[in-house]
Amino acid sequence: MAHIDAGKTTTTERMLYYSGRTDMLGEVMLGNTVTDFLQQERERGITICSAAVSFNWKEHRINLLDTPGHIDFTMEVEQSLGAVDGTVVILDGSAGVEAQTITVWSQADRHQLPRLVFVNKMDKETADFDACLVDLKQKLSTVPLPLQMPIKQSGKLVGVIDLLSSSQIIWDGQNKGRSYKAVPIADEYLHDTVQEKLYELIDLLSGLDDNLAQAIIEANSFENVKLNLVLDAIRNSTLKQQIVPVLLGSSYKNVGVQLLMDSVLNFLPAPSERNQIYDCFGSDFVGKVFKVTHDKQRGPISMIRAFRGTVKKGSKFITATGGSETVQRIYEPLADEYREIDAFGAGNIGLCAGPKATVTGDLVVANAAALKKALKRLSAASNSVEEESIDDELLLASKLGLQTTIPDAVYFCSIEPPSSGQQTALDNALREIQREDPSLRIRYDEVTGQTVLGGMGQLHIEIVKSRILTEYRIDADLGPLQIAYKETLEEPSRGQWTAEKEIAGSKQSVYMDMTIYPNETGEGSAERVVLDNSAEAQETLKLVRPRQMAFFRKGALGALQRGPKLGGQLANCTVKLHALTIGRGTADPFIMAAAAQCIGNILTNARCRLLEPDMFLEIVTPSEYLSAILADLNRRRARIEDVAPRGSVNKVVKVVAPLAELGDYSTVLRTISSGTASVSMEPNGHSPMNESDEATAMRRTLGLE
Numbered sequence: 097m098a099h100i101d102a103g104k105t106t107t108t109e110r111m112l113y114y115s116g117r118t119d120m121l122g123e124v125m126l127g128n129t130v131t132d133f134l135q136q137e138r139e140r141g142i143t144i145c146s147a148a149v150s151f152n153w154k155e156h157r158i159n160l161l162d163t164p165g166h167i168d169f170t171m172e173v174e175q176s177l178g179a180v181d182g183t184v185v186i187l188d189g190s191a192g193v194e195a196q197t198i199t200v201w202s203q204a205d206r207h208q209l210p211r212l213v214f215v216n217k218m219d220k221e222t223a224d225f226d227a228c229l230v231d232l233k234q235k236l237s238t239v240p241l242p243l244q245m246p247i248k249q250s251g252k253l254v255g256v257i258d259l260l261s262s263s264q265i266i267w268d269g270q271n272k273g274r275s276y277k278a279v280p281i282a283d284e285y286l287h288d289t290v291q292e293k294l295y296e297l298i299d300l301l302s303g304l305d306d307n308l309a310q311a312i313i314e315a316n317s318f319e320n321v322k323l324n325l326v327l328d329a330i331r332n333s334t335l336k337q338q339i340v341p342v343l344l345g346s347s348y349k350n351v352g353v354q355l356l357m358d359s360v361l362n363f364l365p366a367p368s369e370r371n372q373i374y375d376c377f378g379s380d381f382v383g384k385v386f387k388v389t390h391d392k393q394r395g396p397i398s399m400i401r402a403f404r405g406t407v408k409k410g411s412k413f414i415t416a417t418g419g420s421e422t423v424q425r426i427y428e429p430l431a432d433e434y435r436e437i438d439a440f441g442a443g444n445i446g447l448c449a450g451p452k453a454t455v456t457g458d459l460v461v462a463n464a465a466a467l468k469k470a471l472k473r474l475s476a477a478s479n480s481v482e483e484e485s486i487d488d489e490l491l492l493a494s495k496l497g498l499q500t501t502i503p504d505a506v507y508f509c510s511i512e513p514p515s516s517g518q519q520t521a522l523d524n525a526l527r528e529i530q531r532e533d534p535s536l537r538i539r540y541d542e543v544t545g546q547t548v549l550g551g552m553g554q555l556h557i558e559i560v561k562s563r564i565l566t567e568y569r570i571d572a573d574l575g576p577l578q579i580a581y582k583e584t585l586e587e588p589s590r591g592q593w594t595a596e597k598e599i600a601g602s603k604q605s606v607y608m609d610m611t612i613y614p615n616e617t618g619e620g621s622a623e624r625v626v627l628d629n630s631a632e633a634q635e636t637l638k639l640v641r642p643r644q645m646a647f648f649r650k651g652a653l654g655a656l657q658r659g660p661k662l663g664g665q666l667a668n669c670t671v672k673l674h675a676l677t678i679g680r681g682t683a684d685p686f687i688m689a690a691a692a693q694c695i696g697n698i699l700t701n702a703r704c705r706l707l708e709p710d711m712f713l714e715i716v717t718p719s720e721y722l723s724a725i726l727a728d729l730n731r732r733r734a735r736i737e738d739v740a741p742r743g744s745v746n747k748v749v750k751v752v753a754p755l756a757e758l759g760d761y762s763t764v765l766r767t768i769s770s771g772t773a774s775v776s777m778e779p780n781g782h783s784p785m786n787e788s789d790e791a792t793a794m795r796r797t798l799g800l801e
């Protein structure tokens with residue numbers, strides 16, 4: 097993982113090539129890499145979807161997920177992190193720790209993932225390894241453990257000095273970096289410098305690892321400490337996330353990648369060293385769907401990381417959403433190439449064709465009995481009694497802390513097919529893309545009659561449009577991109593509605609009475625309809641058939657998708673139904689329409705308020721720019737949460753600011769801080785607006801400003 101363009105795809109491509117998995121070296125610039133296989137990725141030179149590849153290296157199997165760097169695709173990164181055991185964070189050696197590096201770093205923190213850092217692009221003239229180490233310390237509060245130093249000849253990177261073996265590793269420029277050799281360090285001054293750095297490294301490790309400390313005491317010097325003790329200390333401290341080993345190179349110039357692969361084996365955990373939370377499954381299969389893709393020939397493909405047990409071709413498993421699923425075929429991961437295998441097991445990744453209803457984020461388990469057994473073991477471990485009624489799978493996911501939160505959309509726009517005849521095809525395409533990417537929201541707006549897409553940013557929505565064009569051959573039209581405001585009520589509002597009509601000679605009539613309440617707690621979702629349980633209300637409500645009530649709910653929930661101010665989703669409120677009388681022979685859709693009209697009518701007369709999407713920002717800046725940055729943030733209606741020192745020269749500002757005010761923020765921050773500050777952003781829910789901000793937002797959205 098990394099900031100955009102740091103070199104993840106280029107590095108992955110080298111790993112595949114050096115491991116012998118591919119016999120051609122692809123380049124991002126030529127649009128022929130293995131992992132950027134979507135047409136949009138190849139055209140734009142960016143990664144949009146995580147891609148899975150696996151290859152063998154020195155008698156080990158490495159499963160690698162190449163993740164996107166752009167903030168609009170954070171959800172992809174999040175899903176991948178739930179499926180891996182360790183991560184390699186790639187830095188651009190000339191840029192150091194950048195905005196999105198900070199975001200992915202905190203995502204990896206949340207998943208408690210051990211990590212390595214690879215400082216890439218060290219061939220660039222402006223690359224500075226030491227400055228990157230300082231950045232890692234100061235911007236990420238981490239303990240970097242440099243294992244290498246760059247070797248440059250006439251300004252060109254030719255190799256690295258490996259501190260642990262105190263040797264120079266030089267790459268042969270001839271065969272795309274396939275061969276390299278270790279050469280002793282002849283220069284005495286350089287030799288001394290390397291020794292000094294090695295002792296610093298051992299000293300740092302000895303403070304973290306008792307075995308190493310003991311060996312140093314016994315040897316009474318750093319000099320005679322055995323290399324395997326140092327390697328063990330690095331591994332143990334990395335697994336405990338006390339340190340981060342740092343390597344360097346230039347993937348593009350084919351320097352350093354093999355040593356990075358060695359370090360993955362040496363220092364990142366094996367599957368058996370993590371995922372103990374799945375022990376409750378014993379040897380039964382449990383895995384996680386970290387991605388769903390649609391292949392034209394093979395249909396939906398679920399990419400699954402197995403944590404325990406094995407899945408065989410032709411076997412079944414169960415999921416949270418789809419009940420039992422059959423695995424018809426299994427493929428090995430190599431991006432969009434499919435190689436069939438018979439089974440895959442714990443630690444590995446398999447691409448399964450057959451499952452129809454799995455969605456990204458699903459936990460999949462061998463069968464219901466295995467799930468029950470696991471729950472029992474978990475309950476026994478925590479001495480708790482579980483409620484029978486709760487969905488087993490959800491309960492398990494919550495116990496294992498595995499629920500995925502799908503971020504709220506922050507932007508939306510309408511999408512229309514070029515002709516009404518293509519509406520169904522467009523709906524199908526959107527449904528398929530949404531299964532792959534749960535952060536894409538799709539809804540139908542009853543009032544405008546349009547399909548509305550919600551997403552994480554402009555790029556996100558543009559990519560969806562171009563995928564619909566290239567993969568489904570539909571040239572859809574997008575409306576203007578707008579901020580996804582939500583709406584809420586300021587006080588309860590009650591209303592009654594009578595609808596009567598004669599349709600095809602049959603009289604339809606409905607009467608209803610309801611109140612919409614704001615949720616005082618600020619929690620709960622808009623999708624809530626409750627029945628008044630007073631005796632008086634129950635008089636009429638008990639006569640309503642469940643099917644009719646279902647149609648009523650559907651109408652009510654649909655109407656709550658569209659607030660009266662800007663058509664934003666109604667949030668934090670509950671509908672309470674006091675009375676519902678339905679005339680004999682009234683059709684169900686008539687009840688649904690009446691419910692929507694009643695809610696629409698109540699909302700038009702209610703006091704509503706806009707809620708705007710906020711972003712959480714973490715800004716790391718040298719102290720001298722702090723006051724200018726704070727002044728600028730104030731102009732953006734930002735709420736400063738914390739300002740704290742990081743290292744001796746930097747400050748970290750944590751702040752929540754409205755998305756509407758952040759359009760140009762990264763550029764302005766660069767200008768204010770002469771390019772030295774960095775910012776990471778992530779969505780941070782919605783918050784109420786005051787009257788004047790709301791009026792401005794409405795004028796802007798309605799195009800009056």
Ligand SMILES: Nc1nc2c(ncn2[C@@H]2O[C@H](COP(=O)(O)OP(=O)(O)OP(=O)(O)O)[C@@H](O)[C@H]2O)c(=O)[nH]1
Nearest residue numbers: 100101102103104105106142143165217346347348
């Ligand atoms: N000079 C130099 N350029 C590099 C190096 N590695 C990658 N690049 C170039 O940097 C650009 C981005 O590389 P990618 O591999 O696509 O980076 P990425 O991190 O996968 O990008 P996203 O997935 O889109 O975030 C491409 O033009 C690469 O050719 C390197 O070591 N040195």
